[in-house]
Amino acid sequence: MTDTKRALIVVLDGVGCGEAPDTAAYGDQGSDTLGNLARAVGGLDLPNLQRLGLGNATPIPGVAPVAHPVGGFGVMLPRSCGKDSTTGHWEIAGLHLARPFPTYPQGFPAEVIDTFARNTGRPVIGNCVASGTAVIAEFAEMQRQTGAWIVYTSADSVFQVAAHEAWIPLDELYRACELARWQLVAPHDVSRVIARPFVDGEQPGTWRRTANRRDFSLQPPGDTLLDVLEAAGVPRHGIGKVDDLFAGRGIASQHTADNAAGVAALQEWLATAPRGFCFANLVDFDQLYGHRNDVPGFRGALEAFDRALPSLLSALKEDDLLFITADHGNDPTTPSTDHARERVPLLAVGARVRGGDLGVRDTFSDLGASVAHWFGLDWRGRGTSFLPELLHP
Structure with a gap:
């Protein structure tokens, strides 16, 4: 049965x-x-x-x-x-x-980044291939100063957006990733758009990613x-x-x-x-x-x-x-x-x-x-x- x-x-x-x-x-x-x-x-x-x-x-x-x-x-x-x-x-x-999903070993084309910035109302920093912890360490202070999204990718087909939870609300980060998912169609149909929220680490000037990650496939x-x-x-x-x-x-x-x-x-x-x-x-x-x-x-x-x-x-x-x-x-x-x-x-x-x-x-x-x-x-x-x-x- x-x-x-x-x-x-x-x-x-x-x-x-x-x-x-x-x-x-x-x-x-x-x-x-x-x-x-x-x-x-x-x-x-x-x-x-x-x-x-x-x-x-x-x-x-x-x-x-x-x-x-x-x-x-x-x-x-x-x-x-x-x-x-x-x-x-x-x-x-x-x-x-x-066919495999597209990857971006040189970062995303200008038209992809410009459209994302325009749709979300915030500028973009980063646009590089990096590990999540490294890219946050490099660009977090700039995000604090400018309010810009940290956008990065990896060897995989991902468009990742990092944002500090105290500077950019989680709901806004998720909405931005939804807009990116709507935007990223062929030939830029990446496998996943990933929201990567982070907060302050235990020591000043350090950062910790939180469990509030979300994937938009x-x-x-x-x-x-x-x-x-x-x-x-x-x-x-x-x-x-x-x-x-x-x-x-x-x-x-x-x-x-x-x-x-x-x-x-x-x-x-x-x-x-x-x-x-x-x-x-x-x-x-x-x-x-x-x-x-x-x-x-x-x-x-x-x-x-x-x-x-x-x-x-x-x-x-x-x-x-x-x-x-x-x-x-x-x-x-x-x-x-x-x-x-x-x-x-x-x-x-x-x-x-x-x-x-x-x-x-x-x-x-x-x-x-x-x-x-x-x-x-x-x-x-x-x-x-x-x-x-x-x-x-």
Whole structure:
């Protein structure tokens, strides 16, 4: 009976596990977020993920293969063009992009900046490629003096707007990002416009980004898993930035401040939701550690998630499936501080799951296809369901 079925996809943002067939085309040769991180710290301690089969899916020092994994395990290859969160989540949900979103290694063209300034009524400073913490450190005092937006980008397809919460109200920042999202259409159809609020740090002259970030994504150009679940009347719940990535279509999200809050939200959903689908993004791996090449921080975040995992596993009911995966890589050991084109791990667990090898899946979309299959839907998107291989006969 589908009325008691539940499925959860937990995306460990940026936790890739090695090169994809086309990694070289993206300039990411040698990237292996999990493997390189483990080698850099002398091995990872992830006993609960290990029992699910993480070490069986991909080589990770410290996480050896186990003889009898309690979950299904494998890896998934990216097939959509791009290596950002929007692209990865859309592909999980069954949608492939034919071309990558545009990027701006020299900053945005003058006409883009001039239009944004005119539409929002404030001048622009920055317009550079930079990390968020560095660009705020460089331009915060100028923003205090001029009231200008700090606009910047990265190697990814993003138009980011930073503003101090005491100088420019949050509502105005969000409205400016909405105007930018409306403005940025082809050929400047960036994947996401991101509001990046910050406040004073603990020491004078220092700054701290807040948890009030918001992402404004493009509308998906075709049907996704969320659309078909909505049409079928299956309840959907997001945790983290998921609703932003899908422009709010087919899902609403419970925004969380960090991974710990995300896990708590997952625990709450498991304890209270009678049926339906939960799509969660745990962003700390990527946002706090991958982009900053923080090897110890990344390790700590993974091991903290592993310690929390039993609380999720123990809450699963007979008709539940839990999937753990990622959306791209963000290797903290490489010189780059940006996303990497990587394959991603695939773990699946539930009372009806037989432990075993799901192999190398040809696309992230196989996951969305399997969730649709679990809920009794015919739709498969761009993927192939692995449900027959996953469940006991």
